[in-house]
Amino acid sequence: MNVIETRLPGVLIFEPKVFGDARGFFVETFRESVCRERGIPPFVQDNQSRSRRGVLRGLHYQLLQPQGKLVRVASGRVFDVAVDVRRGSPTFGQWAGVILDDVSHRQFYVPPNFAHGFVVLSDTADFVYKCTDYYHPASEAGIVWNDPDVGIEWPAEVLDAVLLSDKDRAAPRLKDQLAEKLPVYAP
Numbered sequence: 001m002n003v004i005e006t007r008l009p010g011v012l013i014f015e016p017k018v019f020g021d022a023r024g025f026f027v028e029t030f031r032e033s034v035c036r037e038r039g040i041p042p043f044v045q046d047n048q049s050r051s052r053r054g055v056l057r058g059l060h061y062q063l064l065q066p067q068g069k070l071v072r073v074a075s076g077r078v079f080d081v082a083v084d085v086r087r088g089s090p091t092f093g094q095w096a097g098v099i100l101d102d103v104s105h106r107q108f109y110v111p112p113n114f115a116h117g118f119v120v121l122s123d124t125a126d127f128v129y130k131c132t133d134y135y136h137p138a139s140e141a142g143i144v145w146n147d148p149d150v151g152i153e154w155p156a157e158v159l160d161a162v163l164l165s166d167k168d169r170a171a172p173r174l175k176d177q178l179a180e181k182l183p184v185y186a187p
């Protein structure tokens with residue numbers, strides 16, 4: 001497993017070794033030791049969502065029980081993004097993105113207290129991920145996907161047909177987020 005640092009400290013790209021042969025392929029998708037060695041907390045919840053082209057889920061985070069997420073695509077192709085929403089962070093409001101697909105089997109680690117989202121680039125995508133804490137809907141918060149102050153460079157190929165939930169469509173900009181709804185940077 002090759003682990004790559006991104007421009008956001010703590011946000012990591014995992015590149016597993018893919019073993020292809022005449023039958024298909026094999027890939028190790030998770031090793032606890034690889035995560036533990038990098039200070040990633042234990043995972044307690046697995047999720048899966050299926051979405052069609054143009055669906056954009058995010059940008060979400062939880063204030064209580066903040067979730068670190070190890071995300072990957074079991075089938076399809078997405079552009080995945082992490083945004084630093086921690087008040088006082090040197091990289092506050094900055095983003096890092098990566099293409100995740102079922103060819104590279106690349107994974108992305110989004111630490112707790114980062115907002116997370118993705119947009120689907122393939123006809124459909126099965127998105128699977130591990131979380132370091134449990135779902136806590138009462139403290140769910142979000143930043144609107146096209147916040148001009150964050151300036152995420154979403155792939156142009158889907159921008160004319162982004163499909164959002166009502167919740168995500170109504171999410172506030174980072175600058176309009178109530179201060180108490182932003183986690184505090186704790187180096």
Ligand SMILES: Cc1cn([C@H]2C[C@H](O)[C@@H](COP(=O)(O)OP(=O)(O)O[C@H]3O[C@H](C)C(=O)[C@H](O)[C@H]3O)O2)c(=O)[nH]c1=O
Pocket residue numbers: 047049057058060061069116117118135165
């Ligand atoms: C996240 C979650 C949702 N749900 C229920 C709540 C709703 O009835 C239904 C759909 O929830 P939602 O529309 O919030 O699902 P997503 O838009 O995929 O949300 C996720 O999308 C972005 C990409 C994330 O990083 C988070 O994991 C999560 O916020 O599943 C649960 O029962 N447990 C859960 O952990």
